[in-house]
Amino acid sequence: MTSAFAQFRALVGREIRTVARTRVYVLLAVGLAGLVFALTAGGGGGQTGYLPAVVDLLLPLELVVPLAAVAVGYRSVVDDLERGELAVLETYDVSPWVYVAAIYVGRAALLAAVLAWSLLLSGLVIAVASAPDTTVYATHSGVDSPILWGRFLVLTVLFGLAMEALVVLLSVAARSVRAAVVLATGGVLLAAAGGDALIVLGLADGWLAESNLLSALAAAPNSAYRGLVFETVIGVAAAGDSGYAAPGWSLLGLVGWLVGSLVTATLLLSRRHL
């Protein structure tokens, strides 16, 4: 019998080959790198170091990363549905979890590459343009360092991966490409802004106790990402206690969005008979 691994490998190969041959993704990579560079340079981070650049980029990336995830993944499943390829794949006994995992891995690899390339490029510019003390490879308090930029890059990619899983789920839920773009954009913006809004509302109305704030922040993807960046990048170089977020819970929150979205996508697809 055909192994699930062989099918996974074939499907991932198809995804990677597809994205590698789609010119719009090259434009996305160039555009995103340009945007990150412009934000870094515009905020003065390029001259002042990695940490000021992180502070400049953090808020814009909370919006840009979900939108990049939408651009990369909104058509990933719905295109197969519209082309009739989902029905064809069913005759090859491809299980929903193999299909969803493969689609996700292919698209997530592209998004991770695009985000990493954009941040590496800006990191290089900072390394060349900024003050001499930013070349110190250390992470103890008070010292700016490329290591902190590396952490920021990893966390941004992780945030992107969680958002991409949500986009794949919304692509499974859509019945047409037009519905997919609306669902994906609306969905990630709701997840991005809705979590924060809900927390503020909860605190204002009193149904969210302040003692539960850190775990609530970890549950929303944007605040989880923000909290991790504060705790492991910005807070490291700042003097005194941090306590902006619970890093473990925040990490769990992002992984939860990733895994939860993919599991839901698989269950949804199973109901549609793949």
Place this chain on the structure above:
Amino acid sequence: MTTDPVLVGEGIAHEFGDLSVLEGVDIPVASGELTAIVGPNGTGKTTLLRILLGHLSPTDGEVRYMGPDVDRPIGYLPQQPSFRPQFTAAETIAFYAGLLDEPAETEAALRRVGLADAADRRVEALSGGMRRLLGIAQSLVGEPPVVVFDEPASGLDPSMAANAFEILAEQAAEGTAVLVSSHDLSLVDRFADRVVFLNRGSVIVSGSPAELADATNSETLWEVYESVIREPAARREVEA
């Protein structure tokens, strides 16, 4: 050539909400035969094919596959087949063969449908007819004992449509159970071994084109269609 049924639908019924689409449909699909389902639009042909493929559960009745235990028991060509435009024809077939963990015999698969010369051409550069042939090549990957084609000739010019049916008939002659739905009665008359007339969700008559012509005193399948589907419908309208 054998005529053993390899796929059987018995008493199939399907409802979408309160709307009954199929009712008590019995359909055997035999090895070595080209079986054609014919009927007006909206009569449940595609729904029946989806049920026979296992993509949709019937509300009543059952589908039994009685063929050999293989990785891919049923091949399928949807009504409007399409593939990733960035891939070449050969890469498309190789991808599907990869799903079966088999060596990709892409050249043979494409030669069988007359696309060997277009192997390195991207899907986006293939004509509609060539894409349909690529779809047929895909449906035969893994040599499934049953192959289901949903309107394989729709939208094709007459020669390309005949070409598509010739390939299906050759496949049936090699022992595959081929099931097609089609509106092209002249092609069905020419190539089908067995025709199933479906109307308003039920099988009206079935048999070989010659048997059906004899039973209805008709010369062609079109005349059979007139006598079993069009005239009763006209009578119903008059009575109503």
